Amino acid sequence: xxxxxxxxxxxxxxxxxxxxxxxxxxxxxxxxxxxxxxxxxxxxxxxxxxxxxxxxxxxxxxxxxxxxxxxxxxxxxxxxxxxxxxxxxxxxxxxxxxxxxxxxxxxxxxxxxxxxxxxxxxxxxxxxxxxxxxxxxxxxxxxxxxxxxxxxxxxxxxxxxxxxxxxxxxxxxxxxxxxxxxxxxxxxxxxxxxxxxxxxxxxxxxxxxxxxxxxxxxxx
Amino acid sequence: xxxxxxxxxxxxxxxxxxxxxxxxxxxxxxxxxxxxxxxxxxxxxxxxxxxxxxxxxxxxxxxxxxxxxxxxxxxxxxxxxxxxxxxxxxxxxxxxxxxxxxxxxxxxxxxxxxxxxxxxxxxxxxxxxxxxxxxxxxxxxxxxxxxxxxxxxxxxxxxxxxxxxxxxxxxxxxxxxxxxxxxxxxxxxxxxxxxxxxxxxxxxxxxxxxxxxxxxxxxx
DNA sequence: CCGCGTATTTTGAATAGTCAAAATAAAAGT
DNA sequence: ACTTTTATTTTGACTATTCAAAATACGCGG
Numbered sequence: 001x002x003x004x005x006x007x008x009x010x011x012x013x014x015x016x017x018x019x020x021x022x023x024x025x026x027x028x029x030x031x032x033x034x035x036x037x038x039x040x041x042x043x044x045x046x047x048x049x050x051x052x053x054x055x056x057x058x059x060x061x062x063x064x065x066x067x068x069x070x071x072x073x074x075x076x077x078x079x080x081x082x083x084x085x086x087x088x089x090x091x092x093x094x095x096x097x098x099x100x101x102x103x104x105x106x107x108x109x110x111x112x113x114x115x116x117x118x119x120x121x122x123x124x125x126x127x128x129x130x131x132x133x134x135x136x137x138x139x140x141x142x143x144x145x146x147x148x149x150x151x152x153x154x155x156x157x158x159x160x161x162x163x164x165x166x167x168x169x170x171x172x173x174x175x176x177x178x179x180x181x182x183x184x185x186x187x188x189x190x191x192x193x194x195x196x197x198x199x200x201x202x203x204x205x206x207x208x209x210x211x212x213x214x215x216x217x218x219x220x
Numbered sequence: 221x222x223x224x225x226x227x228x229x230x231x232x233x234x235x236x237x238x239x240x241x242x243x244x245x246x247x248x249x250x251x252x253x254x255x256x257x258x259x260x261x262x263x264x265x266x267x268x269x270x271x272x273x274x275x276x277x278x279x280x281x282x283x284x285x286x287x288x289x290x291x292x293x294x295x296x297x298x299x300x301x302x303x304x305x306x307x308x309x310x311x312x313x314x315x316x317x318x319x320x321x322x323x324x325x326x327x328x329x330x331x332x333x334x335x336x337x338x339x340x341x342x343x344x345x346x347x348x349x350x351x352x353x354x355x356x357x358x359x360x361x362x363x364x365x366x367x368x369x370x371x372x373x374x375x376x377x378x379x380x381x382x383x384x385x386x387x388x389x390x391x392x393x394x395x396x397x398x399x400x401x402x403x404x405x406x407x408x409x410x411x412x413x414x415x416x417x418x419x420x421x422x423x424x425x426x427x428x429x430x431x432x433x434x435x436x437x438x439x440x
Numbered sequence: 441c442c443g444c445g446t447a448t449t450t451t452g453a454a455t456a457g458t459c460a461a462a463a464t465a466a467a468a469g470t
Numbered sequence: 471a472c473t474t475t476t477a478t479t480t481t482g483a484c485t486a487t488t489c490a491a492a493a494t495a496c497g498c499g500g
Contacts, residue, residue, distance in 0.1 A: 005457065026478060039458055041479055046456090058465065058478060089334040099331055106326035111319055114309040225487065246448060259488055261449055266486085278448060278495065 002052075004105040007074045008033060009043055010052060011104075013063055014071035023060030069136050076132040077112055078104040079125035084115055086126040093126050093177065094168035127168075128159030128178030128215070146194055146211035151184040154219035162213045174204055176214060222272075224325045227294045228253060229263055230272060231324075233283055234291035243280030289356055296352040297332055298324040299345035304335055306346040313346050313397065314388035347388075348379030348398030348435070366414055366431035371404040374439035382433045394424055396434060 002010075012032045016024045030040035048055040052067035063071060081103045085096040107115075113134070116122075123139065124130050130139045143158050157180045160171050171177065181199040187208075188194075194211040196204045222230075232252045236244045250260035268275040272287035283291060301323045305316040327335075333354070336342075343359065344350050350359045363378050377400045380391050391397065401419040407428075408414075414431040416424045 003456080027476095035457090036459060037478065038460080038480075043457075045479095085331065089331065089338065091331070091334060099328055102326040102328070103323070103331075106322040108319055108322070111305065111309065111311070111323075114311060118309065223486080247446095255487090256489060257448065258450075258490080263487075265449095 002070060007105055009047060010067050010071035011074045013061055023056060023062050025060045072132040072136045074104055077107050079129055079131040080112060080115055082125045083119055083122050087119060093172055094165055097163050143215035143217055146184060146214045146216060147208050151187055154183055155216040156181055156219050157214060158217045159215040160213060161215060175201060222290060227325055229267060230287050230291035231294045233281055243276060243282050245280045292352040292356045292358060294324055297327050299349055299351040300332060300335055302345045303339055303342050307339060314385055314392055317383050363435035363437055366404060366434045366436060367428050371407055374403050375436040376401055376439050377434060378437045379435040380433060381435060395421060
């Protein structure tokens with residue numbers, strides 16, 4: 001059985017690697033895990049010995065197929081647990097991340113499967129992040145952000161790419177949950193501001209930095 | 221934060237201590253936790269340093285009020301999680317113990333409270349064991365067992381005092397879940413056998429040892 | 441009171457994961 | 471090319487938890 005620590009390392013390598021092939025630099029991994037860089041190096045070498053990752057010294061780490069499989073199963077647990085906490089226990093969208101961080105290591109595949117069925121086998125969690133399938137497929141579509149999409153078109157919020165309480169709470173209070181309908185009214189690059197029109201709401205102005213954290217898709 | 225190991229030691233001391241005042245011998249604790257006796261001694265001394273237990277060398281351990289509080293909160297988590305797994309996820313009564321063993325250390329008080337509400341604030345788990353209240357009260361009623369109760373009276377199964385898969389499965393297959401109605405038809409101490417009549421079922425014969433693990437209350 | 445068996449404690453060593461700080465390699469600037 | 475900066479790795483040490491095996495204390499039968 002992989003320890004909680006091992007599961008966390010693998011999950012974060014997966015999350016930082018995006019295309020699943022790029023090398024994740026040690027520094028990035030260490031800071032994601034809140035350990036000093038030396039610790040990450042030591043641990044990554046141990047993971048390499050166990051066949052979970054490939055370590056290119058002074059360049060970074062990459063998951064092996066086996067490591068990826070394990071990482072995806074942890075991520076699946078995390079996102080299904082989040083979905084459960086929000087949809088069934090009615091917890092606040094912005095605060096479930098920390099809870100899931102613990103539960104993802106304690107839940108068995110059996111329990112997870114029941115939970116999945118109870119939730120109706122959802123494809124995405126409440127933040128809009130895709131949930132890996134049981135078979136380990138991750139539907140990673142590329143979306144535009146409010147900072148980059150065309151103005152004027154009808155859009156739908158797909159996902160918030162930021163885990164912090166503050167930001168999620170801010171998004172929620174301004175009606176920017178995944179699923180919300182809106183359009184970009186104006187974008188002023190020199191001022192770094194984006195103005196939105198929400199369906200039946202007052203206009204809202206965001207900084208370009210914040211807008212870049214909100215993924216959107218064109219309204220079907 | 222108490223580690224998972226600490227939580228487990230405290231929980232088992234609570235479970236082995238019954239009246240909450242008796243000293244738990246090291247050997248019993250060690251075997252409940254599946255560690256060698258020396259390990260239990262070492263750990264108990266550490267727990268004593270942190271104020272969770274009182275250690276009487278060569279006699280045993282006992283929880284301090286602080287240790288008891290923590291132990292009860294772990295036990296509450298364990299039993300509410302079991303209830304959730306059976307009542308909501310429809311898992312098998314006999315297999316939830318091991319699952320809860322993991323989850324009890326990963327679930328926050330906040331999540332637990334929502335779960336408790338979802339379940340209707342139950343007083344006992346699916347095995348019939350009482351669930352400690354949020355305030356840390358444990359309703360520990362003394363029940364008779366099938367090995368000791370009066371014969372002929374209408375009874376109801378209250379609890380199975382045995383965690384093993386085999387036994388729970390056996391009990392389930394023979395209609396001996398908490399709540400089942402039955403009466404003791406005959407008890408033969410010299411042969412070590414107890415014969416039951418279940419409401420609308422064929423008679424069933426149990427060993428005295430097995431009968432002693434099934435707690436019953438007189439039918440209201 | 442003495443020796444015996446059993447439960448408990450001690451001692452020494454191992455493992456997993458971590459940090460601090462020194463050493464090193466690679467990248468970047470002049 | 472030479473120096474500086476920055477990222478990574480190494481080294482030595484520490485904590486929590488565990489085991490194996492040796493030492494010790496306790497209660498019991500004679």
